[in-house]
Amino acid sequence: MVSNIIDYGMHGEGVAIIDGKVFLVSGALVGESVDISLLEDKGNYAIAKINNIISLSTHRVQPKCKYFGQCGGCQLQMMDYEEQLKFKTLLIKKTIRKILNLDINVADTVACDKQYNYRNKASFSYSDGKFGYYKEKSKNVLDIDYCPIQSDTINNIYSFIKQHLIPSSLNDIKHIIIRAIGIQTLVCIVASKYIDLSYLYKLLSENFYNIGLYLNINTRKDSVVLSGTLKHIGGLKEITVNNFGLTYTIDISAFQQTNNDVQNKLYSSVLEFIPDNATVVNGFSGNGLLSAIIAKRAKYVYGIEINKSAHFSAEKLKFDNNIRNLSNILGDFYKKFDTLRDKFDTIVLDPTKKGCGKQVMQAIDGTENIIYISCNPIALCKDLRVILDNYIIEEIIPFDMFPNTENVETLVKLKRRIKWF
Ligand SMILES: C[S@@+](CC[C@H](N)C(=O)[O-])C[C@H]1O[C@@H](n2cnc3c(N)ncnc32)[C@H](O)[C@@H]1O
Known part of the structure; x- marks a missing residue:
């Protein structure tokens, strides 16, 4: 079957519509005409493979990796970097439209300086x-x-x-x-x-x-x-x-962002979003680097982290850098957050892939400012859906933490709505 690729799916597959049915074609780019054959009919959509590319996109490039196509790590090495960034911005826009039913401005995805050799x-x-x-x-x-x-x-x-x-x-x-x-x-x-x-x-x-x-x-x-x-x-x-004027240690087991360049760009943007004189709760605070960076602008920061080893790294970071306006709290976010009621005006969240969940979102509903970092657009939107009636989304910025892969990190800034009655 010859078909035209008109869009990208959630994982960067090319999308073709044949007789009203969506075909997902791994490795095909928007604008290409491809000869495909059916791999699997999933009912309301189908998975197909490329037999032959009839007309090439100008965004097609040669993948650098000899394992590309077999390895589960990268999905986008056949796209030039401009197209990868465009795909990630649109992915966030489409996910928001689908789950939150909102047509909203999403900033251009912030690029990584290196598209290869970036992982630590x-x-x-x-x-x-x-x-x-x-x-x-x-x-x-x-x-x-x-x-x-x-x-x-x-x-x-x-x-x-x-x-x-x-x-x-x-x-x-x-x-x-x-x-x-x-x-x-x-x-x-x-x-x-x-x-x-x-x-x-x-x-x-x-x-x-x-x-x-x-x-x-x-x-x-x-x-x-x-x-x-x-x-x-x-x-x-x-x-x-040594980073952001802070000295800290990273061990082998605790969570640490895998891309130093984009991590720093992301954290700089978070810092810009912190209101002057804010009292901040940083949920899911890991090794404490982000909490310590926020403490440079905020009046006071409470970091909450469940992993013991990450908590102790955060304490070491705090003491080594003589940070006085920061408390690192060890424990589950939901339980510890409850002990801080009425003490803060801003929350920064950076949960794992599964997101915060309904219980946490309901608990934080009502906070003046919420800054949410997410590595999973679907979990992010499901979490935002819980509180959206009470908030205005002021900014959404995707960050390309993982070039050549389908993954994207997203930063969202929310402000509590003023209710007049
Ligand atoms: C995506 S990482 C973010 C860490 C940190 N912000 C950073 O960039 O290094 C998520 C963190 O949430 C922690 N975590 C997972 N479940 C938690 C919970 N229920 N309460 C508190 N922290 C939790 C994990 O241990 C991990 O350190």
């Missing part, structure tokens, strides 16, 4: 004799020796570890996690039982500067990567960073 953390899996990433829509590992969205440091260390791991230990290994920021690197080997890694630390420290090695013994059978005992084998214990 990789998690490679091991299964069936292969190291790599999961294949597209599968839990089978694709054998990978290089990932172009990771930094060169991560790729070099990954390749070195693969070459030097003792074959007899391989059956117990589940993942290799590498976090590299600036010139410092932490590596964690996740294994199902104790394995001696002293030889690996010796080799790593002889070949790379500023490196530390951990072993995580994770006996879980589910997909959680890091869990259970974390044992420091040698070298660096954490990464020390």
